[in-house]
Amino acid sequence: MTDITVNASKSYKVHIGAGLLSETGRLLADISKPCRVMLVSDDKVLPLYGETVKKALTDAGFLVSEFVFPDGEQSKTLATFGQLLEALGAAGFSRSDMVCALGGGVVGDLAGFAAASYQRGIRLMQVPTTLLAAVDSSVGGKTGVDLGSGKNQAGAFHQPSLVVCDTDTFGTLDETNFACGCAEAIKCGVLAAPALFELFERGEARDRIEEIVSACVNTKKSYVEQDEFDTGARRFLNLGHTFGHAVEKCSNYETPHGFAVSTGMALIADASVKGGYLKPETAARIKAALQKNGLPTDCPYDPAALVSCAAADKKVSGGEITVVLIRDIGDCFLQPMELSALGELL
Ligand SMILES: NC(=O)c1ccc[n+]([C@@H]2O[C@H](COP(=O)([O-])OP(=O)(O)OC[C@H]3O[C@@H](n4cnc5c(N)ncnc54)[C@H](O)[C@@H]3O)[C@@H](O)[C@H]2O)c1
Numbered sequence: 196m197t198d199i200t201v202n203a204s205k206s207y208k209v210h211i212g213a214g215l216l217s218e219t220g221r222l223l224a225d226i227s228k229p230c231r232v233m234l235v236s237d238d239k240v241l242p243l244y245g246e247t248v249k250k251a252l253t254d255a256g257f258l259v260s261e262f263v264f265p266d267g268e269q270s271k272t273l274a275t276f277g278q279l280l281e282a283l284g285a286a287g288f289s290r291s292d293m294v295c296a297l298g299g300g301v302v303g304d305l306a307g308f309a310a311a312s313y314q315r316g317i318r319l320m321q322v323p324t325t326l327l328a329a330v331d332s333s334v335g336g337k338t339g340v341d342l343g344s345g346k347n348q349a350g351a352f353h354q355p356s357l358v359v360c361d362t363d364t365f366g367t368l369d370e371t372n373f374a375c376g377c378a379e380a381i382k383c384g385v386l387a388a389p390a391l392f393e394l395f396e397r398g399e400a401r402d403r404i405e406e407i408v409s410a411c412v413n414t415k416k417s418y419v420e421q422d423e424f425d426t427g428a429r430r431f432l433n434l435g436h437t438f439g440h441a442v443e444k445c446s447n448y449e450t451p452h453g454f455a456v457s458t459g460m461a462l463i464a465d466a467s468v469k470g471g472y473l474k475p476e477t478a479a480r481i482k483a484a485l486q487k488n489g490l491p492t493d494c495p496y497d498p499a500a501l502v503s504c505a506a507a508d509k510k511v512s513g514g515e516i517t518v519v520l521i522r523d524i525g526d527c528f529l530q531p532m533e534l535s536a537l538g539e540l541l
């Protein structure tokens with residue numbers, strides 16, 4: 196097991212390792228007196244892992260209630276959020292109780308936002324079961340739901356009190372969801388961890404999962420500790436996301452996030468070559484590593500469509516956007532630019 200401590204506005208431990216679901220009760224008991232726990236999950240994950248977590252928490256003295264909703268992004272809404280808040284209220288949860296998110300990023304974001312809002316904030320435990328949630332969404336404190344106007348348009352920063360990542364759970368992920376997690380992990384490698392990137396280049400992802408999650412959590416930790424509220428260094432984590440979000444939007448959200456980020460990284464690698472910052476052979480390595488891990492690198496949309504979709508990104512402020520450009524594996528930089536100049540990158 197690997198333990199990482201994140202020192203944000205709250206300090207918390209991230210435990211990463213095989214077989215940790217059955218340890219969730221013991222690990223929670225290390226930081227909390229017995230209390231009520233609302234186990235939040237979706238209807239795909241709960242049948243797979245709900246009983247193990249419920250038993251572990253109950254055996255450790257916690258009183259567990261359950262809230263389950265249909266899996267998928269279409270559930271990440273104000274309606275589900277409202278139902279969860281009402282369930283917390285109806286079950287008599289108090290400020291000393293907590294929410295446990297068991298699932299992927301959808302469960303984590305929704306349960307996290309409910310924990311941030313219920314009685315102005317109760318504790319949250321994240322138990323990520325997708326690679327994407329493990330390497331990205333379960334750490335760092337961003338929570339939220341989608342609105343009609345766009346993804347993650349309502350939310351709050353609310354750091355978890357504990358993260359328990361059982362790497363065995365990735366064994367039941369389908370290829371697409373596994374690859375989506377790889378996209379965010381390759382992003383961390385390109386940003387700040389050349390050894391992590393090389394592991395994906397060699398196609399070793401399935402066999403070195405604890406190491407991968409640990410490296411990504413350490414990368415994310417360093418940006419979050421510098422800039423918890425995403426106004427400075429944390430923006431590096433947006434590598435590939437400006438065009439990635441545009442690809443998602445152009446596809447009417449049919450393209451999974453990780454696939455869109457992969458295409459976005461390929462586009463930004465080419466843009467970095469065009470700008471004279473990155474060697475063409477390094478851009479080729481980035482694209483080859485993405486492809487080797489089942490990820491797309493060709494963009495089906497023309498530049499004009501991408502730029503118009505990018506304009507809707509919530510990170511555009513006052514007609515300006517900051518993109519992350521690449522100098523080398525492990526060496527990226529932030530480039531603020533006028534939205535109108537974005538097309539010149541393509
Ligand atoms: N808060 C953040 O910092 C942050 C960062 C990145 C992404 N996100 C959000 O995360 C969401 C995407 O996360 P995701 O890709 O985990 O999506 P998800 O939660 O929808 O999970 C993907 C699918 O995998 C299933 N699943 C989950 N764990 C499984 C397992 N172990 N075995 C089999 N199936 C399993 C789910 O039921 C779902 O069908 C998006 O809403 C995105 O906005 C948030």
Ligand SMILES: [Zn+2]
Binds near residue numbers: 331379436452456
């Ligand atoms: Zn992402």
